[in-house]
Amino acid sequence: MSVTETLIPDYSLPDCNRRVLLTERPEAIPQAGHFAIDEVVPESVPDKHIRVRNVYLSVDPAQRGWAADMNNYSPPVPLGTVMRALGVGVVVESRHPDIAVGDCVYGWLGWQDYAVVSPDQLLYHIGKPRAPLSCYGGILGMNGVTAYLGLTKLGAPKAGETVLVSTAAGAVGSVVGQVARNAGCRTVGLTGSDQKLALCRERFGYDVAINYKSGDLAGRLAAALPEGCNVYFDNVGGTILDTALRNMAVAGRVIQCGTASIASWDPPPTGLRNEREVLTRRLSWQGFVVFDHMADYGLAVEALEKSLLAGELYYEEDIDQGIECAPGAIQALYAGENLGKKLIFIG
Ligand SMILES: NC(=O)c1ccc[n+]([C@@H]2O[C@H](COP(=O)([O-])OP(=O)(O)OC[C@H]3O[C@@H](n4cnc5c(N)ncnc54)[C@H](OP(=O)(O)O)[C@@H]3O)[C@@H](O)[C@H]2O)c1
Numbered sequence: 001m002s003v004t005e006t007l008i009p010d011y012s013l014p015d016c017n018r019r020v021l022l023t024e025r026p027e028a029i030p031q032a033g034h035f036a037i038d039e040v041v042p043e044s045v046p047d048k049h050i051r052v053r054n055v056y057l058s059v060d061p062a063q064r065g066w067a068a069d070m071n072n073y074s075p076p077v078p079l080g081t082v083m084r085a086l087g088v089g090v091v092v093e094s095r096h097p098d099i100a101v102g103d104c105v106y107g108w109l110g111w112q113d114y115a116v117v118s119p120d121q122l123l124y125h126i127g128k129p130r131a132p133l134s135c136y137g138g139i140l141g142m143n144g145v146t147a148y149l150g151l152t153k154l155g156a157p158k159a160g161e162t163v164l165v166s167t168a169a170g171a172v173g174s175v176v177g178q179v180a181r182n183a184g185c186r187t188v189g190l191t192g193s194d195q196k197l198a199l200c201r202e203r204f205g206y207d208v209a210i211n212y213k214s215g216d217l218a219g220r221l222a223a224a225l226p227e228g229c230n231v232y233f234d235n236v237g238g239t240i241l242d243t244a245l246r247n248m249a250v251a252g253r254v255i256q257c258g259t260a261s262i263a264s265w266d267p268p269p270t271g272l273r274n275e276r277e278v279l280t281r282r283l284s285w286q287g288f289v290v291f292d293h294m295a296d297y298g299l300a301v302e303a304l305e306k307s308l309l310a311g312e313l314y315y316e317e318d319i320d321q322g323i324e325c326a327p328g329a330i331q332a333l334y335a336g337e338n339l340g341k342k343l344i345f346i347g
Pocket residue numbers: 060061062142143146167168169170171172173190191192193196235236256257258259260261262288289290291333334335336337338340341342
């Protein structure tokens with residue numbers, strides 16, 4: 001997509017606040033039936049807070065972990081409360097001296113029409129957008145920043161190295177591939193459909209793209225990585241990770257950013273044993289959680305914004321219309337139905 005379209009779309013100011021509540025704790029991937037939508041009178045705005053009209057709600061694989069009662073880096077969303085979600089919106093009331101009515105913001109706005117928040121619930125104070133507002137929920141949001149910081153800080157790829165990426169056509173993976181390519185790396189992407197393969201090759205600039213669902217992944221990965229892979233940016237775990245580890249170059253770096261392929265955490269999964277690969281290839285394997293890197297968040301957005309406006313980054317978005325789409329959106333994401341960053345326009 002290009003960045004020449006209208007930056008802020010038209011949005012309405014409803015009298016009521018529609019909220020998507022988590023009503024049942026999912027054991028695996030959250031389904032529509034785990035949520036309910038209600039309508040309440042908007043709450044008042046305390047001192048040092050703002051009211052945001054949410055325009056784009058974010059749908060993220062991480063919401064599976066936030067909704068479940070599982071071993072995670074944050075406590076689960078309490079039942080009966082608004083589903084935790086990132087969002088992009090416009091400030092419609094401000095009782096904070098540093099944030100003006102009309103400013104755009106991105107942060108923990110929840111799946112609802114209006115959010116009353118303090119600045120510490122924001123990830124980024126956009127102010128006046130320089131790219132379409134939706135971008136700040138995707139390529140210039142948590143997904144892009146995860147890609148940029150995870151790859152540059154943990155993977156530290158050098159020109160001429162090979163970078164392998166899973167969920168290569170998705171919101172995070174597509175940015176990882178492009179940042180690596182722009183740094184002079186050879187890029188290999190794994191994705192789950194032929195339509196996404198075409199996107200990987202034609203839009204995201206991958207040198208090689210592989211559909212991991214079409215069989216003989218081990219053979220095709222070995223053929224794509226004749227000298228091994230220096231950095232594996234892994235968003236899926238499971239058997240794809242097992243296969244990738246057997247194709248790492250000596251001193252390769254594995255970034256564990258996601259585990260989208262794991263069906264259940266209870267009991268914890270056990271799989272092929274790869275200690276020998278880690279030993280003989282002298283691999284390092286590090287987990288990445290973007291929220292540990294908030295000090296660098298603004299710098300990452302600025303770097304991505306600069307590349308985007310210079311035409312060096314391409315992005316895809318998959319935007320549903322209406323808050324009614326939210327309850328079923330996480331299951332659709334895990335089914336791989338999204339083509340690019342999944343957002344819901346509720347303006
Ligand atoms: N650690 C962090 O701080 C952090 C932050 C953001 C995101 N993440 C992780 O990054 C990954 C991608 O997130 P995203 O927001 O960019 O989502 P996304 O890639 O836009 O969408 C999720 C994709 O996951 C793939 N997928 C689903 N089930 C799979 C399976 N069983 N095996 C392999 N692939 C499967 C599907 O793509 P295909 O059709 O290609 O299979 C689906 O489109 C997720 O694992 C997420 O949890 C981590």
